[in-house]
Amino acid sequence: MADTIFAKIIAGEAPCHRVFEDDQVLAFLDIFPISRGHTLVIPKEPAVRLHELSDASSAAIGAVLPRICRAVLRATGAVDYNILQNNGAAAHQAVMHVHFHIIPKYADGSGLGVGWKPAKLDGDEAAALATSIAAMLA
Numbered sequence: 001m002a003d004t005i006f007a008k009i010i011a012g013e014a015p016c017h018r019v020f021e022d023d024q025v026l027a028f029l030d031i032f033p034i035s036r037g038h039t040l041v042i043p044k045e046p047a048v049r050l051h052e053l054s055d056a057s058s059a060a061i062g063a064v065l066p067r068i069c070r071a072v073l074r075a076t077g078a079v080d081y082n083i084l085q086n087n088g089a090a091a092h093q094a095v096m097h098v099h100f101h102i103i104p105k106y107a108d109g110s111g112l113g114v115g116w117k118p119a120k121l122d123g124d125e126a127a128a129l130a131t132s133i134a135a136m137l138a
């Protein structure tokens, strides 16, 4: 039973403006675009967050994402764009099914605005943190 709007779209129970589909991936126009050509790319696998996605589904997305970006750029004339991928409500995820936004950025400023407040990386903490993350990957 579909439990998110994207699951319903995958199941054909809700409409979308589809731009790409294969056996593992679907891409369609965002219903509330923040710029012209704003497109969503989703796995058919029902994972909520990116890290929960299987390797096979991750690979399938990775294989077609740049190709869909090229098509969006060619269709819209945009040159610059952002890929946005939100995980969790606090990180602005509203639809609890993994999705990648392709958001063209135009000269008029339309597209993604980014609030980014960088702080200098602390050298001591960085060494420990990198070691810890690397250990988790081992």
Ligand code: 5GP
Residues within 6 Å of the ligand: 005, 016, 017, 028, 029, 030, 031, 032, 033, 040, 085, 086, 092, 093, 094, 095, 096
């Ligand atoms: P999030 O904040 O979860 O990363 O983004 C979810 C996106 O899904 C939003 O940009 C929103 O406009 C889009 N969206 C939500 N419901 C629908 C729908 O029914 N159809 C389409 N095409 N997009 C949707």
